[in-house]
Amino acid sequence: MNTIVAEAALLVVMALMALLTIRTQILRMAIVYMGIFSLSASLVYVLYRAPDVAIAEAVIGSGLVALLYLSALKRYRVYTIGVVGSNMPNVSDRHILELERNAVINDIAGFCVEREREPQTVFSQESIDEALLNTNYDIVIEEYEGGIRLYGHDENYLVDELELLFAIRDRDAELEVIRFRAGAGI
Amino acid sequence: MTEKSSIISTMTGFLYPFIVLFGFYIIANGHNTPGGGFQGGSVIAALFIARYLVLPVDDFNMDTLHYVEKAFLVFLLLLPIVFIFPGLHLVYDRFNVPYLIAMNFLIGMKVSLGLTIIVFRFGFFREG
Numbered sequence: 001m002n003t004i005v006a007e008a009a010l011l012v013v014m015a016l017m018a019l020l021t022i023r024t025q026i027l028r029m030a031i032v033y034m035g036i037f038s039l040s041a042s043l044v045y046v047l048y049r050a051p052d053v054a055i056a057e058a059v060i061g062s063g064l065v066a067l068l069y070l071s072a073l074k075r076y077r078v079y080t081i082g083v084v085g086s087n088m089p090n091v092s093d094r095h096i097l098e099l100e101r102n103a104v105i106n107d108i109a110g111f112c113v114e115r116e117r118e119p120q121t122v123f124s125q126e127s128i129d130e131a132l133l134n135t136n137y138d139i140v141i142e143e144y145e146g147g148i149r150l151y152g153h154d155e156n157y158l159v160d161e162l163e164l165l166f167a168i169r170d171r172d173a174e175l176e177v178i179r180f181r182a183g184a185g186i
Numbered sequence: 187m188t189e190k191s192s193i194i195s196t197m198t199g200f201l202y203p204f205i206v207l208f209g210f211y212i213i214a215n216g217h218n219t220p221g222g223g224f225q226g227g228s229v230i231a232a233l234f235i236a237r238y239l240v241l242p243v244d245d246f247n248m249d250t251l252h253y254v255e256k257a258f259l260v261f262l263l264l265l266p267i268v269f270i271f272p273g274l275h276l277v278y279d280r281f282n283v284p285y286l287i288a289m290n291f292l293i294g295m296k297v298s299l300g301l302t303i304i305v306f307r308f309g310f311f312r313e314g
Contacts, residue, residue, distance in 0.1 A: 055229070064301060064305060
């Protein structure tokens with residue numbers, strides 16, 4: 001009876017951890033969740049009377065694989081900046097050159113370089129709602145009449161530091177940072 | 187992982203002998219309890235990986251590790267050829283348990299060296 005309860009609890013934990021792994025925005029947390037998933041899997045193997053497999057799963061699943069993913073994460077460096085605006089009807093090279101000289105984009109790119117990320121800027125004509133729904137930018141910049149809005153995900157920890165950076169410099173009063181949650185829209 | 191944490195280094199130093207002991211226990215009792223060469227070898231590999239977490243220094247000679255691993259592979263092939271193929275395991279059957287322990291030991295050493303090489307190659311990989 002106790003075995004059945006423990007097995008059910010461990011299987012529920014496994015399902016929960018698997019869901020959390022794919023739902024979280026912070027990749028480091030996803031690796032930790034995956035380690036917990038492997039550990040519960042190894043306990044389930046013990047309950048299924050396969051202690052051999054359990055030892056291998058515990059060492060490799062939550063030790064080696066977590067470390068390999070962590071060192072891969074250290075090399076994951078591309079930070080995608082999306083620039084959208086419904087008020088850029090004709091995207092021409094001249095316009096893009098003008099945008100690339102934009103102080104805000106340069107600031108964010110410099111910040112990314114500082115944090116050892118490689119900034120990659122994507123210009124697009126879609127509206128902000130489409131950009132947030134369909135694409136996977138790390139941060140979205142929207143230009144409108146007389147100002148700039150930054151959209152960052154609620155759990156993206158670079159956004160907090162960016163907001164702090166702009167608050168300290170206070171160079172652009174028209175700039176506002178908006179956070180959104182996954183799936184909630186604006 | 188680059189910044190030093192005294193909690194992790196102290197705890198890893200405390201756990202070092204226990205990891206080694208547990209790994210060799212799993213290898214040595216592999217023939218009649220759960221575990222064996224592969225499991226014990228991966229536990230011993232976890233020791234080197236714990237060292238990488240505490241002290242990410244590339245002071246190993248990778249080529250030596252490769253050569254030692256290949257030497258273990260040769261011994262792993264030689265031992266059955268010498269013991270099993272001539273039928274010695276039927277004549278001297280009191281050596282069967284030592285033979286199993288020796289095979290588990292060789293497999294464990296090979297697995298631990300192999301996993302250590304994989305992780306170190308990956309961890310210290312430099313572009314270009």
